[in-house]
Amino acid sequence: MTTTPATTPSLTAPAATPGLSFGQAVRLIAEREILTRLRSRAFQVSTGIMLLAALAGVIAAGTLGGRTSTTSVAVVGDVAAVQQASGLAVRHVGSVAEATALVRAGTVDAAVVADRSSPAGIRIIADESSPDALVAALSVKPQVTLLDPPTIPPGLRYAAAFGFALIFLMSSATFGGTIAQSVVEEKQTRIVEILISAISTRTLLTGKILGNSLLAFAQVVVTGAFAVIGLSVTGESATLSLLGAPIAWFVIFFVIGFVLLASMFAAAASLVSRQEDIQATVTPVTMLVMIPYFLVIFFHDNSLVLTIMSYVPFSAAVGMPLRIFLSEAAWWEPLLSLLILLAGTVGVIVAAAKIYGNALLRTGAKISVREALRSSGVD
Template identity: 60%
Template sequence: MSTTTPSAGPRAGSGPSLSTAQGVWLVAEREIGSKLRSKAFVISTAILLLGALALVIWAGFAASDESGAPVAVTSDASAYVEDVPGLDVTEVADRAEAEALVTEGTVDAAIIADPASPTGFTLIGESDVSSSLLLMLGQTPTVELLDPEATAWALAYIAAIGFGVVFLMAASLFGGTIAQSVVEEKQTRVVELLLSAIPVRTLLAGKVIGNTILAMAQILLLSAIAIIGLTVTGQTELLQGLGTPIAWFAVFFLFGFVLLASLFAAAASMVSRQEDIGSTTTPLTMLIMAPYFLVIFFFDNPVVLGIMSYVPFSAPIGMPMRIFLGEAQWWEPLLSLAILIATCIAAIWVGARIYENSLLRMGARVKLREALAG
């Protein structure tokens, strides 16, 4: 049977007088400081950032590595590659045979004579031609792609994985951290000391803001790493295509995280033991995981992405993906963001009510109806 400690309202006035802003920042600073002093948090963040940097650089170099690149060359174009080092040349009779080898994957590209090209020859690739191969040739010939849509598909899949993984990891990590912090403070009775100085809603706001600052810092660092990695490896095409979507992702993630953080804190306040956190936060975890799996499996499905871009819990992934694919009209991100902000405000109100009515109740899990009723 749960027990209820007297409401926090009267207690808030018994301690030192703090303005709302001072109280919020005091709690936020405490949240940030506790995470930065945690070796587990610092080490996990460092591993995440180093892993992301290594992955981006490795993928970029792997995509552009043409050392000993196999190429098919027609007899009338052989003169153009005679003095080019690092090529594994296969001579073919005509263009049709060269294209067949490219399509089969036997060679990375084909070089054929072309009087209309400024360099006298044309470079043929399947879905793309790496910049390092062009550097080997020392010239910029006419380039033809047999299957240009394959490149767009691959880039879209990479973007889907990137947005999905970052959202899933950041929201899960910090959402779980908030939930554990709330329950830990209830178990140790620290919350009663905190509420003697500040109101309940100020405590909630400080927790949400503190963890939001940390989450956004990680997002900005990951974005910087992606930009640096893609620049170093010469993947300028992918970098240019990702610029605007990454900016929108950061904006959507900000409000989406505030929404989720408020609900995680509210859900955790309904229990009094660490072992019971999963019973109230599992639905929220599912809401975070669902957009990840949807964007991975349906990244090229305009109907699914369209629905995702207007559902608040999936909009931080769905809308940036549609912007990356060029499927969103100029007004759609603004409308989606407005829906997300409105939902965020509603979630904060509901979350604050649950948090306020459940935080000082110890013992058995507080039922949702009771938490909302007060």
């Protein structure tokens, strides 16, 4: 089946519509995109779930992180090791028999008895299994001196990496997929032919990207606000102060990076004419969104990988803010990365606009990227 340009229907836009300036037309398209998404029940539910999950995740992490497990211990005699250990609920008893009875009854987890015949000077009495937590607490631990101690705890490092990557993945994939579905829906229902009779394809593309970018930006800001609320509720003021600058940089990088990805989603979707073909054509773009997520999950402690990520346009929104949070980026690196991202975004927009304009009114079989770049479409 050959692909041929679709004929323009006889329907025309109102007489005043062609007189709209570029800015006015873009604003109308953007408003249409925003209102359509805001009225969508699926969008409302998914956004609510994401916000609640972000808030619950931060609160749960802070609450669980603040918990300390205790081991109940019956102590016979003067046992100095027990007094120096932490995480023990100590109960002093008068005899070994009484301590043994408490262990058998399950009142305490174990008993510690002074025993001069033992090399350690103490003996532990337990019921069915060795109380490893108690043994570890009573063990003598040598002092460790780190020459280059990490400024960020490993757990917090991983949590920050996971958070930046997850928000980037969910927002980009959600709104990118929305743009793709919108493009194909307009082609399949031939609404695009009416729109193009009044405005140019560049105007339509710009409005779509702007509207969805504003929604994605708002969603990221609100998610960040919920995370801040969660950190405040759990009393993580120190963590909150560390995340201030990285979050601000993340928002800046995300806004520009999403425009790059949105352009790619729109261009990829314009190559097909049926909803059933969307998944196949946007898969390469979706993979670009997923790659930063998996990279930080597996290489969040690898400085080389994070450095490379921070200079690659589609992953800079995750890599650079994370390096700023870890204090691994010099003051000029975010600026250089931002310039590279801007240059890459401009280049992608130019190519995407050409593909979108050449393929938008062509129906039938899927169009290849090379064919869309070479052919002459509508402006």
